[in-house]
Amino acid sequence: MAGSGRPVCSVDDCGPWAESHGYCNTHYQQWGGDGDPGGAIATRTVGGDHTCAVDGCERNRTSRGYCPAHYERWRRWGDPGEAAIKPASPPRSGCTVPGCDRPHACHGYCKAHAARWRRTTDPGSAEVARHVRQGPACSVEGCTGTHQARGLCRTHYSRLMRTTDVAAGTPPKLRRCGKPHCGQRHYHQGMCHTHYQQWVESGATREPLDVAACAQAYREGATSTSLAKRFDYSPKAVLAALRAAGVPIRPGSPPRHTR
Structure with a gap:
């Protein structure tokens, strides 16, 4: 590094470039905190051993020669400490509720019993998990x-x-498009969405409502809804055509009153 003309950190045996006041960024931060930059730290090497610089730690180094855990400890306290970061927890293969064979999730319970324990402080019996798994x-x-x-x-x-x-x-049988050999689901005006769009874009006009046939069917007891499906018009349009033809309209359901 020295041959490149750029100064390195003034702390002995510290390899990184100097960023401010003759120190690398790490030693500068440490110097700004208590006036003492401290000693050199292990730096990341290129090639060779890439394990953490702490004796006994087999984790890969990622920053300043340390693994993430030891680097964070060094950054916070100035000392990476020993190799052991956290004692490994013994593996838990299953739920601790007697008779429950579901895998462990947390607190010694499976997901079902842990949820029951959070709600009631009692994980319950194995039947709780069976009900969750199988359901009624x-x-x-x-x-x-x-x-x-x-x-x-x-x-x-x-x-x-x-x-x-x-x-x-x-x-139940679904209503389909009325176009020959189509079979797609009905969308509007007796056609599927594709044929309806083509019909609209073509500027075609629909056949007028057969008022005479509609009135005859209505007098025989057909409803406006059934006539709308039969003649491919809306119930409102059917009733309007019947009124215009002088056909007496049967009273429908009373309107709902809202508060």
Whole structure:
């Protein structure tokens, strides 16, 4: 380093470049703290042994010749200390609750018993972990799925959210696109999303509502909702067309009053 023309740290046997007041950054910080830069420290070498400079420490050196743990100890206290940093904890292979075969997580318990211990200060029996692992069964007769919500497994709960029907069996038939050979899921106006976008971009106009057929079906008891699905119009548009044609509209559900 001396041959390069750049001064090195003025502390004997310290190799790093001088950064300020003739000291390397480490000795300068130490000198600024108590007026004494201290002695030389072990520096990182290129090639050769790369283990920590502390006798008996087999960790790889990373800074100033020390491993991260000894370097941090030296930086804080000025002395890296002995090789032992922290006594190794004995390995724990399983939960300490009798009868529980789940792996250890913390405090001598598995995750389930540790969570129970945090909540109630009592880890409980092995049945706690078994319930967490297996869970209650789905309430639908014949279903062996694990409980997800409202007493149902994931499949039946999803079906409940879509159709309010949780009976075991095939899923409800979904409405599909009306275009020939398509089969994609219905999006709007009787078409899938792709065909609907093409229809809108083409500027095509839809066929007018057959008011006569709609009125006849309505008089026979059909609802505006069923007619909307049949003629591919909204229920509001169906009712507007029926009113315009002079068809008496049956009273619907009374409006909900909100406070």
